[in-house]
Amino acid sequence: MIKMKIEEDKLKCVFCSGWAAPARFHYREYLVRGWVCEKCGEKIIHHDDAGRILAINKLAHQKKLTARIAKVGNSFVFRIPKEVIVALGLKDKEVLSMSISNPKLISFAIP
Numbered sequence: 001m002i003k004m005k006i007e008e009d010k011l012k013c014v015f016c017s018g019w020a021a022p023a024r025f026h027y028r029e030y031l032v033r034g035w036v037c038e039k040c041g042e043k044i045i046h047h048d049d050a051g052r053i054l055a056i057n058k059l060a061h062q063k064k065l066t067a068r069i070a071k072v073g074n075s076f077v078f079r080i081p082k083e084v085i086v087a088l089g090l091k092d093k094e095v096l097s098m099s100i101s102n103p104k105l106i107s108f109a110i111p
């Protein structure tokens with residue numbers, strides 16, 4: 001963990017003592033919140049986004065995740081494990097797009 005001094009939304013960079021300004025940037029395939037040092041260009045990822053990336057990577061390495069179908073009134077719902085919802089930052093009643101590639105594969109996309 002990199003300890004940074006917080007001052008007016010900017011952080012003191014521990015690498016060069018310059019100031020890092022709040023920014024959004026890409027880290028691998030993720031768009032994350034964080035800070036970019038104005039002097040040396042070092043990027044610091046917000047701890048919440050770093051935690052989500054770690055949780056997603058942990059889930060991605062599990063051999064099998066399951067979602068159970070349940071009937072609620074006249075509809076059916078997918079029951080997705082809570083750790084998946086938290087890792088992906090999804091919320092109750094959020095709408096996802098769905099596609100069926102073949103009879104054995106359903107894919108969901110987060111808007």
Ligand SMILES: [Zn+2]
Pocket residue numbers: 013014015016017018019037038039040041042
């Ligand atoms: Zn720096």
